[in-house]
Amino acid sequence: MYSRTLIALFSVAVVLSCLGLPALAHTGEGYGGGFVSGFTHPILGWDHVAAMVAVGLWGAFLGAPAIWLLPVVFPIVMALGAVMGILGIPLPAIETGIALSAVVLGLMIVLAARPPLWVSAVLVGAFAIFHGYAHGTELPATANAFAFAVGFVIATGLLHLIGIAFGLLVKWPAGRVAVRGAGALISLAGVGFLTGAV
């Protein structure tokens, strides 16, 4: 029965794909271009990737309520950082702050640190300012600011989810080792960003 349904679905997909309908898509400018450049901004920066994944990993490592609190706190505070960048409020050592976020958050995972929840939130929030600032300073020049904002927030969230998904392996002893190993890698990468080796 399932196979018949699958065949029917496949046939419909083939028919639909062969239908000659006008292509109404727009170009890479405007909303589409803004979204793509916003979405790829955190993904193409390895320092951002390392830190975002580390936030998710650490949240999963700490368990509830940190598993949801950290990914909720991060984008809101990151937006505050973006606001500072957009408004031109000076913030020193942006790149250093971003690199340090990978080092520190990676270390937290390696050491299996379990500080009070508010300390974790403040730590993650403090680093989110630097990441948001970097996004914010590059935001106004793009094709569509709204689409850029949507793109970079979604990409950031998805990177958190990747970290959380991997971090859920801590339920098993081998997974715990893997997660702490990932933390070590992130921390090392952070050192690389900090020293300019990466």
Next chain:
Amino acid sequence: MILSARRVGGLALAILPAPACAHSPVPGIEGFYTGLVHPLSTPAQALVVMGLGLLLGWLDPKRARVAFAVYGAALIAGLLFGGGPKPYDPVLFATAFAACALAALLSGRLLPLICVVAAAAGWGLGVVSVPDPGPTRDWIITQAGAFLGAALGPFYLFGLSYYLRQRFPAKGVAVALRVAAAWLAAISLVMFALLVAAARLPA
């Protein structure tokens, strides 16, 4: 339930993209439709609608009734008394940020604060939905559409959010709703800052 090939075929026909060439059967009803979709016509308004829906979705129906009454009253007030020039997007983005941040962090606590945000959202959506001056009949029809659209958007989202939390009591759903609200809050805040920064630039 397994879908039959006939049903799948029917579904495929129904979702085929094709231009809608029908005209409205009632003269002047276009204004109603324009008003109906107006709350979703700009990012600022759409974010307010989504933020309010997520915020009210944390309330039980009894408490939500209070917030919806406040929202409805403010919406009517905005539609009736909010005419005139209105560069209102920064206010809407700020309201959307407040609604989304409260939805992400407080999850239904502080009803008075929720009512304040609902009032701001209602007033803001009402003000920006006031149509340009024209024949009274068309004006009223458009306003009716705008009221319905602005009322239904948060109402449906409230219903969806409430249903999801009741139907799937696992924590994952609540977490997903909080994360969605946090993302929308971040987008709203960034947009608010962009508009403020643009306003500060010399002309």
